[in-house]
Amino acid sequence: MKKAIKWILWIILGIGLILIPKIFGIYYTNFFVSLAIMAVFSQSINIELGYTRILNFGHAMFFGMGGYGAAQALALIPGMPILGAVLCGMLGGGLLALVLSPLVVRVSGMACAMLHVAFNALFFMLAMKLRPLTGGEDGISGFPIPPFNIPGIISIDMTNPLNFYYFAVAVLGISMWLMWYFTKTPFGQIMIGIRDNPKRVNYLGFKVPESRALVYIVGGSFAGVSGSMYALFQNLFSSDATSGLNSFQPVLMTMVGGIGTFIGPIIGSAFFSVVEELARRYTERVELVMGLTLIIVILFAPMGFMGLYRDLKARWGKAPSLPKI
Amino acid sequence: MDPTTAMYVSQGIHGLAYGMILFLVASGVSLIIGMMHIFNLAHAGFFMLSAYFTYQFVAWTGNFWLALLLAPIATGFCGMLMERFLLRPLRGSGVIGDLILTVGVALCIDALVKVIWGTANKPLSKPPLLQGMVHFAGLDYPYYRLFVIGLAVVVLLIMALLLYKTRIGKIVRAAVSDNDMVNALGINIPLLFTFVFGVGIWLAGVAGAAIAPILSVFPGLALQMGMDAFIVVAVAGFGSLRGAFMVSILFGLMNSYGVQFISQLAPLSMFIFMAIVMIFFPHGFFGESEEE
Amino acid sequence: MNILETKGLFHDYSGLEVLFDVNLQIEEGERHAIIGPNGAGKTTLFNTITGTCCPSRGKVFFKGKEITGYPPYKLTRLGMGRSFQLTSTFDRLVTFQNVRLAVLSKRGIRFNLFKKVDKMTDVNLETLEIIKRINLDQEILVPASLLSYGKHRSLEISMALATNPDLILLDEPTAGMSRDETHTAVEMIKRLTAGKTVVVIEHDMDVVFSLADRITVLHYGKILATGAPDEIRNNQAVKDAYLGESENGGITTRHSA
Numbered sequence: 078m079k080k081a082i083k084w085i086l087w088i089i090l091g092i093g094l095i096l097i098p099k100i101f102g103i104y105y106t107n108f109f110v111s112l113a114i115m116a117v118f119s120q121s122i123n124i125e126l127g128y129t130r131i132l133n134f135g136h137a138m139f140f141g142m143g144g145y146g147a148a149q150a151l152a153l154i155p156g157m158p159i160l161g162a163v164l165c166g167m168l169g170g171g172l173l174a175l176v177l178s179p180l181v182v183r184v185s186g187m188a189c190a191m192l193h194v195a196f197n198a199l200f201f202m203l204a205m206k207l208r209p210l211t212g213g214e215d216g217i218s219g220f221p222i223p224p225f226n227i228p229g230i231i232s233i234d235m236t237n238p239l240n241f242y243y244f245a246v247a248v249l250g251i252s253m254w255l256m257w258y259f260t261k262t263p264f265g266q267i268m269i270g271i272r273d274n275p276k277r278v279n280y281l282g283f284k285v286p287e288s289r290a291l292v293y294i295v296g297g298s299f300a301g302v303s304g305s306m307y308a309l310f311q312n313l314f315s316s317d318a319t320s321g322l323n324s325f326q327p328v329l330m331t332m333v334g335g336i337g338t339f340i341g342p343i344i345g346s347a348f349f350s351v352v353e354e355l356a357r358r359y360t361e362r363v364e365l366v367m368g369l370t371l372i373i374v375i376l377f378a379p380m381g382f383m384g385l386y387r388d389l390k391a392r393w394g395k396a397p398s399l400p401k402i
Numbered sequence: 403m404d405p406t407t408a409m410y411v412s413q414g415i416h417g418l419a420y421g422m423i424l425f426l427v428a429s430g431v432s433l434i435i436g437m438m439h440i441f442n443l444a445h446a447g448f449f450m451l452s453a454y455f456t457y458q459f460v461a462w463t464g465n466f467w468l469a470l471l472l473a474p475i476a477t478g479f480c481g482m483l484m485e486r487f488l489l490r491p492l493r494g495s496g497v498i499g500d501l502i503l504t505v506g507v508a509l510c511i512d513a514l515v516k517v518i519w520g521t522a523n524k525p526l527s528k529p530p531l532l533q534g535m536v537h538f539a540g541l542d543y544p545y546y547r548l549f550v551i552g553l554a555v556v557v558l559l560i561m562a563l564l565l566y567k568t569r570i571g572k573i574v575r576a577a578v579s580d581n582d583m584v585n586a587l588g589i590n591i592p593l594l595f596t597f598v599f600g601v602g603i604w605l606a607g608v609a610g611a612a613i614a615p616i617l618s619v620f621p622g623l624a625l626q627m628g629m630d631a632f633i634v635v636a637v638a639g640f641g642s643l644r645g646a647f648m649v650s651i652l653f654g655l656m657n658s659y660g661v662q663f664i665s666q667l668a669p670l671s672m673f674i675f676m677a678i679v680m681i682f683f684p685h686g687f688f689g690e691s692e693e694e
Numbered sequence: 695m696n697i698l699e700t701k702g703l704f705h706d707y708s709g710l711e712v713l714f715d716v717n718l719q720i721e722e723g724e725r726h727a728i729i730g731p732n733g734a735g736k737t738t739l740f741n742t743i744t745g746t747c748c749p750s751r752g753k754v755f756f757k758g759k760e761i762t763g764y765p766p767y768k769l770t771r772l773g774m775g776r777s778f779q780l781t782s783t784f785d786r787l788v789t790f791q792n793v794r795l796a797v798l799s800k801r802g803i804r805f806n807l808f809k810k811v812d813k814m815t816d817v818n819l820e821t822l823e824i825i826k827r828i829n830l831d832q833e834i835l836v837p838a839s840l841l842s843y844g845k846h847r848s849l850e851i852s853m854a855l856a857t858n859p860d861l862i863l864l865d866e867p868t869a870g871m872s873r874d875e876t877h878t879a880v881e882m883i884k885r886l887t888a889g890k891t892v893v894v895i896e897h898d899m900d901v902v903f904s905l906a907d908r909i910t911v912l913h914y915g916k917i918l919a920t921g922a923p924d925e926i927r928n929n930q931a932v933k934d935a936y937l938g939e940s941e942n943g944g945i946t947t948r949h950s951a
């Protein structure tokens with residue numbers, strides 16, 4: 078019975094996603110694509126920050142590797158398929174995480190956060206200065222967006238926003254699903270264990286630094302995917318997207334939605350995007366609105382919307398309330 | 403004296419003055435981290451706010467000295483309000499919550515400053531008493547920078563006296579090294595926190611007021627100073643005032659001599675330096691590793 | 695054969711000397727108690743053996759192999775289990791998930807990314823079984839941080855046992871428990887560790903004498919005596935040390951004090 082309801086919900090969601098462009102028109106379809114990119118980006122930081130407590134406050138580096146990876150792959154390699162570009166982005170993010178992991182997985186807490194802010198600042202500087210590689214502030218733009226090809230069967234034009242929407246929903250949806258699965262494996266339990274009590278995990282016979290490294294690489298890879306999708310979506314990737322500010326954005330979204338819960342970053346991204354859109358449309362002061370929203374949300378729901386939901390449920394005696402992270 | 407030496411000396415004075423300003427900001431950050439375990443990302447925002455207050459007070463009264471006195475106090479008061487009404491309710495909800503809140507406040511300060519004063523540069527002239535140069539041993543020193551150094555030293559001495567000679571200073575030092583113990587001694591910790599936070603912000607306020615006539619006041623001030631203060635605290639280690647002092651001076655000098663010789667790389671060199679330091683000393687030069 | 699042996703173990707915490715030349719021999723299959731006043735260095739001894747920290751001098755042998763300075767995860771894989779004086783569980787996870795992590799470790803399931811843990815039937819069944827054996831089946835879905843003190847301690851102990859170690863080091867398993875809880879816990883320990891080697895730090899003399907085959911007395915970081923319970927009871931040096939301290943208002947044992 079429960080399973081049937083679940084399936085029905087999935088089908089409704091699927092139909093809803095297919096119908097979005099028809100119902101909302103192309104402007105909001107694009108809005109939805111950027112929201113979904115942010116949601117995957119936020120989820121990838123949630124896996125590190127919320128599930129494993131790797132205080133990575135330099136996630137824009139991996140986003141950047143993804144964006145530059147995909148953009149350069151398309152700009153330099155003729156005949157690069159679109160999925161290949163996404164894969165390049167994923168590899169870029171994962172590779173950077175692999176390189177950094179020996180350093181960062183051994184430090185924890187505030188020092189780890191600081192180290193990431195430092196690396197992020199360095200990365201941002203490099204992105205601005207290494208013009209031949211990154212295009213600096215102007216970024217890499219105008220690279221070809223190849224059609225989606227299944228040889229011999231179909232070739233779909235990806236410069237058409239509607240087609241790109243379906244492509245994005247598929248890629249980002251699969252990424253989301255993979256990350257969800259990741260948290261459900263035995264390793265997902267180890268991650269949460271590391272968050273709550275790394276000493277005990279060590280004493281249970283698991284290698285903590287190696288496990289943290291794996292999470293870090295997975296997080297970096299999916300940040301790479303979101304970065305590459307962003308580059309494809311905008312047909313532009315500039316150093317702006319790698320700034321420290323862009324590292325905080327997904328963290329804020331995750332926090333607001335509910336850190337350490339899978340649904341949290343998704344809700345958070347949606348909430349943020351909508352508030353930002355409204356602020357942009359009806360006020361001149363986006364920053365002020367965002368700042369105030371953050372303060373209010375954190376004051377009333379320190380553990381985000383999901384935390385609030387849990388607390389309310391606990392108040393009505395349905396579930397025990399949990400200690401805060 | 404030959405012109406090269408003159409240049410070195412004048413760059414040194416510049417560096418020293420900037421280092422001192424940097425230290426005023428960084429010491430507040432460090433104090434707050436050591437005491438309350440909050441990394442205040444809005445700190446540089448308050449620094450900027452104080453610079454704007456100074457500009458405003460001067461515009462109203464025409465008296466720089468009055469502004470120099472009042473602007474930091476007003477800023478410190480804003481800081482105390484933030485602690486009392488925003489941070490305190492959030493106490494105990496973890497590092498990330500504090501971080502988000504301070505980001506929120508930083509964004510708000512940034513936006514408010516733009517709403518009230520606009521985005522244009524607000525120039526502020528040095529007080530007549532401090533314009534011009536001192537001549538000494540065949541060299542010229544800009545009065546105002548010497549004054550900034552002197553001011554910082556005075557503030558430092560006051561802080562040192564406060565920390566080492568008064569009861570409240572003892573409590574604060576004890577709390578930095580061991581929060582729980584002070585708690586157990588029956589001291590009103592929340593009040594102490596509000597006070598320390600206010601003092602930390604006041605220090606940033608002094609820096610902001612002092613720097614206003616050197617740099618003109620503009621909305622990017624917070625970001626610039628925030629980054630530098632961040633580097634200082636990260637390199638020095640949390641809660642280490644001594645470390646923050648040495649690193650601030652080092653950075654001030656590095657900055658001014660760096661601009662001279664490797665102008666292209668000067669901003670980058672700071673980050674590279676920080677990254678290298680943090681690789682080998684994840685807790686900073688003078689910091690102790692915190693157990694989670 | 696000695697399953698665990700330390701040779702000339704020294705340790706200091708940045709200058710504060712805590713262990714002096716500790717030579718400990720634990721025979722395979724025995725139940726060995728370590729007693730001593732607060733601050734004697736008992737926990738520190740466990741820490742140096744199990745890899746929380748490296749001894750400043752000396753060697754540790756486990757199953758005949760030198761393991762000095764091995765990290766905890768390696769020792770666990772070699773068959774050593776440890777519980778902590780201060781309960782150390784996964785607070786936001788429920789009892790079931792806590793124990794399941796230990797079971798996963800025992801079965802060597804670590805970097806498995808292709809199966810959902812909820813679908814691993816035998817892992818989950820084994821977890822259930824362990825939980826039944828420690829009488830926590832009522833609390834199976836309660837987060838560890840919300841367990842009552844006694845149950846929380848049981849969970850702590852069971853996590854040390856669930857990896858199925860050959861040598862089990864228990865640091866004050868009954869600390870802070872009521873009389874009844876202590877009794878239940880001792881019975882549980884006896885039941886679950888049958889046939890295994892156990893080293894237990896304990897303050898409660900009743901527990902010590904009911905549990906231990908041999909006793910080691912640690913005093914200011916030195917081994918004062920090792921022997922069967924009766925020997926220790928009648929050992930003059932031990933009497934002097936304990937009596938000397940209690941005259942100064944010092945420590946005897948936590949429960950009998």
Ligand SMILES: Nc1ncnc2c1ncn2[C@@H]1O[C@H](COP(=O)(O)OP(=O)(O)OP(=O)(O)O)[C@@H](O)[C@H]1O
Pocket residue numbers: 707710712730731732733734735736737738739779
């Ligand atoms: N991490 C540490 N850093 C510094 N000193 C420590 C540390 N851990 C323990 N000590 C000191 O080492 C000494 C021995 O401590 P230990 O915890 O080993 O004693 P114990 O015998 O287990 O005592 P108890 O019966 O109270 O558990 C004590 O004086 C203690 O203060």
Ligand SMILES: [Mg+2]
Pocket residue numbers: 736737738779865
């Ligand atoms: Mg102990």
